[in-house]
Amino acid sequence: MIKKHLKSLTETLSLIGRRTKPTHNPIITDKVSHLRERGFVFLDHLVGSEIIKQVQNNVSKNFEHDLNIEFPCLAQSKIDEYEHKNLIETNFLATPETLAKQGLTFCRNDVKNYQQMLSDFEPSTLTLPMPSAKDYYDIWLDPIVMDVVSEYMGFVPELTEAYVRRNFPYNYGVMNHYWHRDTNHNKHLLKAFIFFTDCDVETGAHHYIASSIDDPRFRDKNYFSDEEISKVWPIGHKNHMISNVPAGTIIIEDTRGLHKAGQLVKLHRDLGYAVFLPPNNLIKSSCKYSIEKSTFGALSNEQKRFVPSKNIRVMQ
Numbered sequence: 001m002i003k004k005h006l007k008s009l010t011e012t013l014s015l016i017g018r019r020t021k022p023t024h025n026p027i028i029t030d031k032v033s034h035l036r037e038r039g040f041v042f043l044d045h046l047v048g049s050e051i052i053k054q055v056q057n058n059v060s061k062n063f064e065h066d067l068n069i070e071f072p073c074l075a076q077s078k079i080d081e082y083e084h085k086n087l088i089e090t091n092f093l094a095t096p097e098t099l100a101k102q103g104l105t106f107c108r109n110d111v112k113n114y115q116q117m118l119s120d121f122e123p124s125t126l127t128l129p130m131p132s133a134k135d136y137y138d139i140w141l142d143p144i145v146m147d148v149v150s151e152y153m154g155f156v157p158e159l160t161e162a163y164v165r166r167n168f169p170y171n172y173g174v175m176n177h178y179w180h181r182d183t184n185h186n187k188h189l190l191k192a193f194i195f196f197t198d199c200d201v202e203t204g205a206h207h208y209i210a211s212s213i214d215d216p217r218f219r220d221k222n223y224f225s226d227e228e229i230s231k232v233w234p235i236g237h238k239n240h241m242i243s244n245v246p247a248g249t250i251i252i253e254d255t256r257g258l259h260k261a262g263q264l265v266k267l268h269r270d271l272g273y274a275v276f277l278p279p280n281n282l283i284k285s286s287c288k289y290s291i292e293k294s295t296f297g298a299l300s301n302e303q304k305r306f307v308p309s310k311n312i313r314v315m316q
Contacts, residue, residue, distance in 0.1 A: 025160040035152050042251055055139060121169075157276040175223070184275065189277060190276065191254075193271055195251075203267050209258040212233075229258065
């Protein structure tokens with residue numbers, strides 16, 4: 001109890017000077033109203049933009065040519081239905097170290113090139129750590145994104161996580177492939193999903209149950225199956241949102257509500273992630289992304305307010 005009160009107090013102190021006043025911009029007001037009512041909102045103002053095209057190309061280069069990937073990675077090709085039955089049943093909710101001990105991962109030294117990696121290891125997900133390039137931050141911290149997020153929360157939060165994932169068709173679901181709720185914070189939590197590829201039900205559409213943030217159901221375990229959720233919110237239900245969207249779309253979502261990544265049956269999906277949380281200056285946390293000093297200096301003053309000094313490593 002004391003620890004809980006201390007956390008609340010330090011968070012309150014960290015918000016000093018970060019509170020925001022209601023906006024008079026009708027576009028932002030409308031977006032925030034939808035976000036509060038439904039738990040999500042779509043932004044399409046960057047669809048077809050040059051900055052999206054530039055970052056699309058850079059994302060592909062990072063994955064396919066430079067192999068700037070977070071290792072170790074889970075190899076679906078190494079999963080044995082019987083030997084790894086327990087891990088399959090728990091959706092591979094395990095540390096990288098545990099998976100490595102089971103012989104289920106591959107590292108950079110195992111990879112000769114991109115195609116060999118896909119052929120030999122059949123990864124379901126590859127993660128690109130946030131590149132330290134201004135174009136990326138100009139999308140993650142786009143003015144409309146910042147305005148909607150700050151208006152919804154009532155203060156300027158921090159961008160605590162930033163990265164890109166490339167997803168592929170898979171045989172075994174892994175954690176976020178199943179319905180779940182994020183628990184980063186019990187009150188203030190927003191995540192932005194930035195689509196760098198066109199997305200539909202065959203290429204891993206994102207699913208979200210609107211108005212489920214305060215719903216008391218589906219809280220007794222970490223993950224839920226399609227069958228369980230469909231009994232209440234089947235596909236086609238007014239609250240079952242599916243992201244059939246073009247590249248450049250951004251979905252801002254309160255992920256305390258039920259959501260999951262859809263299963264791909266073809267191609268791949270490139271999706272950027274941004275997590276926004278209240279600042280808490282007295283609590284230490286690990287570095288979630290790195291930004292070069294020159295890139296940080298090129299950000300606008302408003303963008304800089306979102307970048308937490310305690311969570312980043314400013315490189316010379």
